Amino acid sequence: MATQYGIKFAVHLISNHFGNVVSKVCENLFHRGPLTLDQLIHYTELTKEQVKNSLLVLVQHNCAQPFVPDDDDVNNLKVRTQYVALFDNIIHRLRFPKFLETVSQRLDEECAELLDGLLRDGRLTLKQMVDRASQGKENAVDSKVVRELLCKLLTARFVERCPAPEPVVSTSFKETTIRKRGAKSAKIFVAPKTLEQCVLEAAVPRDAIRFSLTADMGLNVDEEKNSDDAQMNSVEENVEEEQILWRANFEEFIRHLRHKVLIENVRTQHDDGTAVVLRAVLEATKTVEKKVKMQNSVPLSLDTITTEVMKTDIGRAFTIDRIRASLSQLGCSGSSIIDDSYSIDLKKIIEQARNEEVESIMLKRYGKDAYRMFRLLSKDSSFLDTDKIAACTLVEPKKASKFLHQLWNDNYLHKETVTGVMVGKPSNIFLWKVNQPLLWINVLDEMYHAALNLSIRMAYEQEKNEELLNVPKDKLKEPGPLQKKYKRLQNVWLLLGASLMKLDDALMLFHDF
Template sequence: MTSPHGIELAVHLISTYFGDIVSKVCECLLRKGTLSLAQVRKYTEMKDVTVKNALLVLIQHNCVQAFNLQVSGGFGEAPKIVTQYMALHDNIIHHMRFPKFLAIVLDEFGKECMEIIEGLLQHGSLSLKLITDRYKDKHKANATSEENSTAAIVLHENFNKLAHARYIERCPAHEPFLPPEEDAPKKRTARSRMGDGPLTVEARALAAAAPMESLRFLVEVDACGNGAADDDDDSNKCPTTGIVGEKRKQPEAEVWATNQNKEILWRVNFEEFMRRLRHKACVSHVTTRLDSVAGIVLSAIFEAGRKEETKVKMEKTVPLPLETVFEEAMKSEEGRSLTLERVRASLVQLGCELPTIGIDETYSIDLKKIIDQAQAQEVESIVLKKYGREAYRIFRLLLERERLYDTDKISNTTFVEKKDALKILFQLWKDDFLHMERLGNDAAQKSEILLWKLNKRSLWEQVLDDMYHAALNLKLRLVHELEQAKDILRVLKGKTVGDEVMQKRKRVGDKWKVLESSLMILDDAILLFHDF
């Protein structure tokens, strides 16, 4: 269930990128849930062609997934196939993280690979031919045919690097068919599993649309990849769709991750970027809580186990031998001075039990515990700033031991006067931080006993919604500052710029940088509570 301010933030992002018409259609899907075209048209009160165009834009940019569903007809009518549309809230929020994605690729592979990712983020999905054409248009200044051919080969190599690193993937099927639930396969894959209950229609649709894992990152060698082929030669077009369709053996194979020219479409793989950001957050938390060596060792574990790790939210890292972790740690400049014993000690610091030293000495880190600790630390800081140090001590006690405590026990353990403790507890309860139970209040007892327990699940949801609200306010303030900057530039057009005006421009620029930085820091916290 998406939080109210989470929906408002997503709608604002869509409005900023694609305009009010597209955002109205997106908001309808976010608030009403999965709908057919007729239902979207009814709720938005817009023309059929306008709704279709808006949905195409959202699908192109991975914000909406369409799927075909068999529904029963009226009395005496045969079942019919209806196309349904569901909004992908997480993918919409990812638009806010595009600068982070680009920074990751720039740091790992350089500027040329970053430009490929930038094009995919800008256009949503592209074929390899369109990526090549985009590159040629950007770098065509006085280049010879030989230089163009060489550049295209380099581009294809960079494309292969990104696919191998799983930063890009083939697009899902445009409109996969969902058979009736009784006919659906019972096997639950890692990518389709959502909780312990039965799969929802939306989860089944995402699972049906996803490419086979063996094809998801496969870059086929064809004429489109060499960059030297004549674009107008039909014989050089990529004949890849048939291969994909044959392996899937589904009715919609002819539209599987392809455009009208039957070229395979590619998009940015958000899962991999979420995995890398999760790793970064874990390393940062461990470095702050323990020491820099523990951060180096954890980073080495992530790098060494990257190929084996396939899920974003793995609760534990891949088990690795001590020697493998040590060798990976030695590759970094900070880790060259480490000894084998120091690495082993850091692994114990990270929560690993010390195994019997020998051939089977392997280690695995509990990532869920690290994320839980980071979330708790974030909420603790909120309580400290909002309610004060005494409330912070009470909150920590209830967080560490998730059970019912009476007021006297809380007061004695945290060294807070009972009257003050009661006042703080009632304030936290009023703000839905705590759950309260009343005992007694009969003739045998002089007063009732109040029991308190942290309302963790609802509190975490409330904190996340507050973060979405704060992010929305920052985005709106950024828009306001941008409008102010435009007004200043409009006034300055054709005039001599004085010192006072230059200072005004500098102040606007400084505000923009502070707001952007604050938004990125806030987004780190949103990732921690929602995506990790």
């Protein structure tokens, strides 16, 4: 979900990449919801030309989606296009280096170079990709080469056709979101869908079209036309293909990054062999996965899993008993096995990784005593009183009470107060519990706040050293004060950049996975 600091961070990213005018339009879309062009002009107090150009930039870079509410009278030409800001797509701009690394590892550097153009420039046609690939080169790049690279990216689903420009979306449903009353309340109201999700679902084409390179909607990237009619129409189809807009498929990249986190966490918790089995299960089911945040893996037979495991160098040494043992470590035992099919609880692996991340925050921020108390509460779903927590963690009751109230004030714990009687006098007994969903929202917002601060610091360093960055590189190689200053700036940038990328791993863990 888009938290308070999440929205501020998204607006800051837009400001860094496209300037203050575009970010002002984006900020209004976040705070006021979907708006028409006229409404944006009114709220932003910008000129019509400025707002139009800003919307074009946001749509071009997949940061906003236009749509038409179905309550407008289409037949009477009273259609009023509205625009919705796409929070996830804006935050994904932080992950472009990770997306490029994924393509370099899974495919090759040429595909990564083509993807880089789509990430930098947003939506491109095949002709624009060819023109971009030819820039700075003596000879123009053959369009067939670019077409083959695009075909590879489409087959891997790293690139997709752009969604419908203005889908008609029903706005008659009553939209609700997660409502937070603070960690002092245990009630959570979860909406099945938001308007943003409905707009995206209405705009995305079906898979047969979404990942098809050919102009003919019925063909896949690997199919060929053999009929005479197809040959006669080949020129027309080439023209149509050049008009198709393509963009990076963020959904597929997030799925790959999620799988990577799942595998690495299993490797840490168990061993390399169990990680190999999990990787095999995820590889075998990736073509049928429909959602990024799958609760469980698709059920597979032992034969299917074994076949996939044996495709790897390590897996060829595995016996069936070794694979069964790994599946048992992954939670596929007893009632989890139905008709010799195995399904892994992926949600449990992610939740465990989240708990470890929160516990790490506890240890660094509050110390060992608070960490032990929080760990005890996170592993127990029931309420515990202060005295029991103090006894179990070997912390003095007064000190335990102080830490627990501090965690409660910081929205890490949920508290219930029960009136009891001690020594003939009424007294309050405090009961404590970890409310995970609300806790994770709070932690996520804190992470967005930290990411915003890091990004602001990076922007400040760039602005402060603008003159230094304009100095010719030859002069910076010469020993002296300028070289020292430049090396210091490089070290600061590397440190801030690495910190931001590491923090983004945690952001994805709590928001995207």
